[in-house]
Amino acid sequence: MSVNQTSPALSRHFLYRKDVLAGLLFIAVAAIGLWASHDYPIGTTTRMGTGYVPRMLCWILLGLGAVVFAQGLRGGGSLERGRPLWRAMIFAPLSLLVFAELIAPFGVVMATIALVAVGALASRESRQLEVIAAAILLALLTVAIFVWGVGLPIPVWPEF
């Protein structure tokens, strides 16, 4: 993706720049890695211990993160304006968790309907009737493809 030089986004605070944030992300991961691995035995180059390679990788990542961060300070694209869509970030992952929690006790039909119901909250454009139709259709398809077709050992209905 090219960076639009005339974008008003450029005038925003430097913390919004993509490379600054990416650099900080890499630095944070490397720092956490170094902290977590501080007591891993390093060993010698001939006989490398548990910590040798991970710590080496973390140091390199730290360096690269710093380079990306510095590049970000010099310029580059900023995050697009507009509020992040929290509902997508929350409800899309949540729908998978709901499915996984419900499938064993309540069966795949209920779990599918619950996934569609929670998943539909992730989009601004969901329409009630379409969502109900999608839930029924997908529940049917799931049972047909995965239970009858592939023969996955998953319960279809709640077990009492």
Place this chain on the structure above:
Amino acid sequence: MDFLANLGLGFGVALTPANLGFALIGCLVGTLVGVLPGIGPVATVAMLLPLTFHLEPVSGLIMLAGIFYGAQYGGSTTAILVNMPGETSSVVTCIDGHQMARNGRAGAALTVAALGSFFAGTVATLMIALFSPPLALVGQSFGAPEYFSLMAVGLIAAVVLAHGSIVKAVAMVLLGLLLGLVGTDGQTGGQRFTFGVTILSDGIGFVPLAIGIFGLGEVIANLVAPQQRRELVSSRISNLWLTKEEFRQAWPASVRGTLIGSVLGVLPGGGATLSAFAGYVLEKKVARDPSRFGKGAIEGVAGPESANNAGAQTSFIPMLTLGIPGNAVMALMIGALTIHGIQPGPQVMTERPALFWGMIASMWIGNVMLLVINLPMIGLWVQLLKVPYRQLYLAILLFSAIGVYTVNNNTFEVILTALFGIVGYIFIRLECEPAPLLLGFILGPLMEENLRRAMRISGGDPMIFLNRPISLGLLIAAALLLLVVALPAIRGKREEVFQEK
């Protein structure tokens, strides 16, 4: 020569009714995925991978391979009719393909894309059959230092050929390598980065990682972005035949595209997308009248469409012969082989000849199927485009959930997927390419193992990588790649290639 005997063995395996069925399912799913924007082959292969664990390894691989190259066929349909790439590898097909459709030549564009892809697929299958045995032979002489250097070249090439910032891509590789090391250290038994979570001592599964980053992350990003309007060329596709003039212009382009795609596919980091871009640039360069491009030049469809299919298929060569994945889908294939208890590498060809040659033969059969699936059934695929994304993403969420859950009926993997989904979305927002991360993730443990072995052989002397000729050659190649990309002139060209839209 064993060549015919090998192919015979392969067709014997591929032509069993069950394997024909799996090839057909793979091609159908691949076409579907290719046609539908918003879901790519990486996510699909990751979602369906767990289902193949119940199958014979060869059947599973045949189906997964069908999805990958089937998507290249399907992607062109959307590009031509809707001016929206179904896959990233058909981005360039939009330019001239959609113009042809507007000029009333939609049928011809679809035909040339399908025939070009078929020709490319046939040639690429032959290339795989011809070049894999010698390459596997070379691979058998490799020791730990050579393997380490080879993987280093692979990762560096993946970075060079990724688009966007190179430093960021290298950082993504390192992130992948680190994620790959999570769990129990195979040599010392020590725990790494498990943060006291017992279940993490088995490591992070590649299915949750791939589905999370490539599937769920993509869904979140698509929901956040404003929906594009789909501009369907509604005029009926009446005539699928090419005129004599069109055929005369298209076939040399198709041959050139096949050649460049076949070569770029083998390179680590290569594959369908890069091949398509290169194919388009090449056609524009050799054209007598470049101004026709962008206005419906048939070469602009024939070249890249042949190139992307050739590249998709020859990218199997390093995976099958050396056990080195060149792109994200191949990384998943390596993971699939490992789960079936097959150690990917040069020995696969000699120890599992039925699997090796069966898969190659099935690729050609798959290409025949795709030709049949695509041209007569085009109307059906077009109907599918009318499904709006607000309904499609619910199905993607469901298939992701089922895919992850069925790996081993375990909620923890689903939690990981959800987390990786959010991480994947963040990567997209920050323009960090996730494909190098997946390659690093798959190669991480292998690289560490080979590094350790090499160091034990040499007594801790890193010069071992430079003293062995093959290893030295590979490292020089890696250094050259990095150097070349650092040159300003080439860097400009690289950006130009990726910006061609």
